[in-house]
Amino acid sequence: MRAVTIRRFGDPNGMEVIETASPEAGAGEVVIRTEAIGVGGVDAVIRRGTLGGFEFREGLIPGSEVAGTISATGDGVDPSWIGRRVWAFTGTSGGYAEEALARVDDVVPLVEGLTPTQAVTLGSAAPVARFALAHAHAAAGESVLIRGAAGSIGIAAVELAAQNGASAIAVTTSSRERGDRLRELGATHVLDRSGDGDATAPALFDVIVDIVGGDDLPGFLDRLAPNGRLVLVGAVAGFPPADFGGHLLRAFQQSRSFSTFSLDTVPRQALRAARSELFTAAARGGLHAVVETLLPLDQAAEAHRLMDAGRVFGRIVLTP
Template identity: 65%
Template sequence: MKAISIQTYGDPSGMQVIEAPEPEPGPGQLLIATEAIGVGGVDAVIRRGTIGSIGFPAGLVPGSEVAGKVIAVGDPADAAWIGRGVWAFTGLGGGYAERAVAGLDDVTALPDGLSPVDAVTIGSSGPVAHFGLAHVHFTRGESVLVRGAAGSIGIMAVQMTALGGAREIAVTTSSPERGKLLRELGATVVLDRAGQGDVTSGFDVIVDIVGGADLPVFLERLADNGRMVSLGVVGGYPPADFGSALLRSFRRSLSYATMSLDTVPVVERNRVRARNLASAATGELRAVVHDVLPLDEAADAHHRMDAGEVFGRIVLTA
């Protein structure tokens, strides 16, 4: 089968198209003929070698999120899965390929009317945004800032807070064009990356996908009893002493949290994912697909991500 492998970590040109042996489904696993493969921010982090020191091997097939048809099962998985359309999490690799395997806990059946391309656009980002907002107890009527709103997680957070009755939804983004698209999804205030723009009061909730040197500045933008949750660090880690921004504002009772989907019980994660996919099938949630490219063009997809061109998500098709 055709697959993409990372021969050298760093630049996207280190990714090569290879012929790889077809994977076999292990006990309780499903073998999926992939139709759509999500190209996520975490794939770029792995490919850049930023966390390469953890020990990813040369030759890794990246990709964690696929959708397609089940073509075989490993005992004791029910053979009734064969022929069904599914979304699947493949772990930290294995997704950029014509076939992928996933355990039953990591598979969600596709609802009628939802394309595989749309499924891999929201299958992970929807639950991340949902549980991020739940983690900081977002409540109807509150004001929210989504920092780094132009990615797949931010786009979900904007839509979910709009559906959840936020009083105000501010976003940070790098261009007025993106700001306009985010307004169409529910944003009410558009700020630049530094948080400058037409907003006068603090935020009850900040959903942060950026991190980086400015994180303490944004902590100071919380209203009394405000809560910030970090869901990603696309701008790098914050300064080591970022927590002093909270202590300087001790009398305002601010809170800071992180939320990783890895800590959410699998049953909860799958329940919310199934609900998100159903909402996308009815149009209540919009999957924002930046572009669809053939699997062979994975390196180009990564070049475009590195260049900051992507609004929403690039999807590969096998």
């Protein structure tokens, strides 16, 4: 099969298309003939070699989510899965390939009306958005700021916050065009990347969902209302400075809080149920899978160049 490997961690030029052996399903696993492959921010962080706690090895095949048809099953897996179209989480690697391996516990059947492209656009992003808002105890009538809202997680968070009855939904993004598109999806205020640019936006927010991290995160802690909660779900700009907690301590009387959130902490059964529900909502038009572009598998490096340049609204999807 064809696959994309990382020969050298760093810029996208270190990625290469190779011919390699097809995967074989072990106990509890399935092989999926891919039809769509999601390109996510975590893939770029892995490619750069900057993901903490990750084992970097030459020849790694990146990619964590695919959709397609199950072609083989391993021991302990019901063979009736063969021939079914599914979405699957492949772990932190293995997705950028014509065939991918996944645990059957990380597979969700595609509902009628949902395309493989839609599935890999929403399969990881929408659950992150849903559980992050729940982690922040976001309630109807509260104000929400989504930092880095132009990606697939941010877009899903905007739509879900609107559906949950947020009183105001502000977003940070890099252009007026992106801001207009986010307004169409439910945003009520558009800010620039520094958190300014809209005089009508709330000065403080009850909930901030931060997908960016990096050196500017402390300034957003200062945008929390009393009892406000910031949840960090990504770090595409890197980790925040080591002393960022000082901003919380200096506003001790405001009872602000900071937390991180990862889908790794959600029980598999609850995660599968949430994905099925979100997929059904998307198939019925209640959630939008926004795709920047479809690219063939051999243009994976170009997909990463677009991400590095900040030119992606929604998600890039690779097709084998």
